[in-house]
Amino acid sequence: SQELEQSPQSLIVQEGKNLTINCTSSKTLYGLYWYKQKYGEGLIFLMMLQKGGEEKSHEKITAKLDEKKQQSSLHITASQPSHAGIYLCGADNRDDKIIFGKGTRLHILP
């Protein structure tokens, strides 16, 4: 079955610093989703990547998909307190459902 490994599991970053979160799949990725979850709340869709080499940006968040490596990375530039939360990657295996990783817990120090 599909497994998604996210690293790091948790991250503490000084406000203003850049950071990167990685997501590695054990199987071929047909689509990769990034969501953000604020503690105790639901998930907010960030981006969807489908093609190898694809890169998307939303405000200060950029995500890339390396299809050959079955990997995606999420990069936040000049982090702010509002970026704190849990970042989850989800994989589309073309079997009707999205499987999620365990998430990366991001804390921003003021």
Add this chain to the structure above:
Amino acid sequence: NAGVMQNPRHLVRRRGQEARLRCSPMKGHSHVYWYRQLPEEGLKFMVYLQKENIIDESGMPKERFSAEFPKEGPSILRIQQVVRGDSAAYFCASSQGIGELFFGEGSRLTVL
């Protein structure tokens, strides 16, 4: 433009009781997914339904758990004879069948 609505947001049950969680998908969405999130864990897929049909229930425990999505009304996740290990946040998501999932705020079940 209501999003995915889940209720109740919080539910407390004693061991052995039944828990019913409801999910109304976004308008126009006919695909519903249920996920479970344990403390400090990621989202675990449970079941995928379309109207009146269970498409994939590979993540559902074999006993005590059931899900439905009737022709009319919300999707319901039912847990019979709850145990402490069922305490978790249960998230519902909906989609049009392709593209991203839209998630509800979750229902947090606490079993005493």
